[in-house]
Amino acid sequence: MRFSYKSALATALVALVAASPALAGDPIRKIELFTRPQAAQPQEFQSVQLIAQEWRKLGLDVQVKAMPWEQMSDVVWYQRDKWDTTAWQMVGRPERSDPDEIVYNLFHSSTAEKGYNFIGYVNPEYDAVVEAQRVEIDPAKRKELIFKAQELLAADQPNMMLVHPKSTFAYDKTVWKPESVVNQSGIGIRNTWTFMALEPAGEKRDIIVNSGDNVQAINPLYISGGVDSWVFELIYDRLARVGPDGLPKPWAAESFEFTDAKTVEVKLRPGMMWHDGQPVTVEDVKFSYEAVVSGEAPMYAPFASNVESIEIVDDATLVFKLKKPAASFVTSSLAKINLIPKHVWEPILEDLKTKETNAESHQEDKPIGSGPFKFERWLTNEEIVLSANKDHFNAPKADRWILRIVPNVEAALGMLRSGEINFMGEFTGDPQVLIAAAEQDGDLEVVSTVDMGFRYIAFNERRAPFDDPAFRNALSRAVDRQLIVKAAFKGFAEPSNSVVSPALEFWHDPAVVSGLTTGQDVARKMLEEAGYTLEDGKLHYPGDKKEELAAQ
């Protein structure tokens, strides 16, 4: 009797286990995956198609939605609880050679509500690590913290990192000596160092560069389009410049030195001149930093807001007092803030105080800097002409730098071959077309390098099931990155699992990338272990979890 009671219990238990699907959670709703359209972003679109295919194999119902950037960013950025997953990208910029901007602003919980942490990633341990690296002045210790941050991100997979694309540029080697071309790590050969160093191989002495985008402004107090920065980095000097190796170098400052964690002593290089012939003084330097935080230049303000005071010690020395220790200060402030002449900008800023608009709307007729190139003229949407500043301490070897606006990428390639341009500063087409053209032509040199920027799929952590790290991990691991590299990027990319690009050799943690095992079996196993079940080919939530969002 007793025995049969036990056996009855056992049978009941077995029956319960067998019927366990009844206990499983709801089926997961249809998941939306945003991408920009094929015509605008072929590689992104192709990647997303491949990813959706792999996710569907896991039993998810995935709907790819293609929409233009303005529309996509409007939802992702301003309606933060209204989307599931989206393709996204970060582009490389010299000041991003310091990992702080990326590791902090993209994932710190303080930027989740309205800042760049639009995915809503919140991890107190991660917050602590990136806060600590911010104030750690010792590079070796800071490197450990940056590695730790990369490991935490790899474990949590708040985003699914895809690739670091390669930037591909080309130039005419019968016009420019190949040995004079400089590769800036993570940026490529189209950079300020190259434009200063390019040495003519023959008669032609004008650097003629193309850009697909129009120049919006040449304004040292306004962070505008990417192309604009090519121009104003040549016209304006900064105290430091990010060097070809990605680390900051003294520039208009002869030297800079942390005397303690919150004090930086800067020695100004002697003999510098503004393009109008006036000398560059320590007053100009102090003015440049104060202008940025005067309220007239809100976009630059975050880069100088950590400066508490600037003291002029003598004709050549300034002391910067910081509010908080800041490890990235040299890269993100000294190498970012443009030096501007006080005698030009003081009256302008005075005048602007009485107006509604700020300095970001002020376009000078002839911008005056102290940089290696001088402004000559600007024809709206057609070209910009700069001439070499032969008096500069690092005077360019070319005579002029001319930017031609060419929205038609095929035409740009034709122009490179015919000599209408001699340095391809932007090529949005298929890099293989460029390489084939170079082989056919014989005069062209094509250079591809790994970019600091990256492409990824952002998961909206505010919405289940993306709030579950195991689920995100499984989705991420379902996709072989080599497939993305080969099929979507035609080999012009590096597989990625870290926001810190391998181009930033010092900060990049290679173990994080090699540790990412991928495959359908790996992903399935992770989902199974986390309690997700597959029924009739549809993936269900673990436990008794309900679907709270109706499929749209």
Added chain:
Amino acid sequence: MSHLKAAASRTLQLALVLWAVVTILFLMFRLMPGNPLAAYIDPTFTVEQQEALMAQFGLDRPLWEQYFIYLGNLLQGELGQSFRYREPVAERILALLPNTLVLTFSSLIIAYAFGILAGAYLAWRRGSAVEQAAIPLVLTTRAMPEFWLGMVLLAIFSFWLGWFPAGGTRSAGAEFDSLFALYTSGEFLTYLALPALTLAIYSQGLPLLLMRSNMLDVMKEDFVTMARIKGLSNWTVVVRHAARNALLPVMTSFAIAVGYQLQGNVVVESVFSWPGLGRELVNAVSASDYPLAQGAFLMIALVVILMNLVADMLYTLLDPRVGHA
């Protein structure tokens, strides 16, 4: 008196059309999905910056308020400030308009000169093998997409033969004292050739077919028969009598064609890197730069409305039978 009245009603009509255009433009861009602040999204983009930009662009105000501010500014001739370029819209448009007008009118003049001559010729040779081959050819060129045609011309005459440069209005770094000096230079002609030819091929169909059918009509009229009876030479009949009369509707269609041509410019200016209003319009729309897009559209609408007025006036001038209705 009747002249005065006609002029007044004409002006009122114009004002109404303009108001409608302005209102539609205002609503169109604001109802389009997308956000002008999208261009500023960046890891260093702070909440304060977002709010400051919203206020600066006037986007924090209700729609109706934005509309009245916009109307009020327009009445004062103020087109506003471009979101993207942070500069007055009027300045940008005035910098780009001359390039667009030169391209539009030069291509239309080529198209009409060719279209009128060829149309008259085809009417004269009605039923011949030449006509039978030419008409399908004209229809084909009329149907070709301009960007495709532009790319083909680029590939042949620029990349392959190397006869013409691939884009822009002047060689890199070339300096001219004025726009007039540029437009009258030989160099400019080499840059103008391909885009103008593309647009001309695209637009020659209308004057050609119009001229041909008008000629065919006119040739049946009594005064032509009369001329033939008088024993005038074939040439005199066709050119002095028939063509002059057939020309009238073709000439007025020129004014209206300017409007269509401006549409074609949007594409051709991008293919040939031509710094004109059409390309700017595309950029402004895709960047949700409302003030600039509105300004550029308004300028194009103004040109079209003005050309329609010119067409009307031309008609009364050329054909006194058409009076003030």
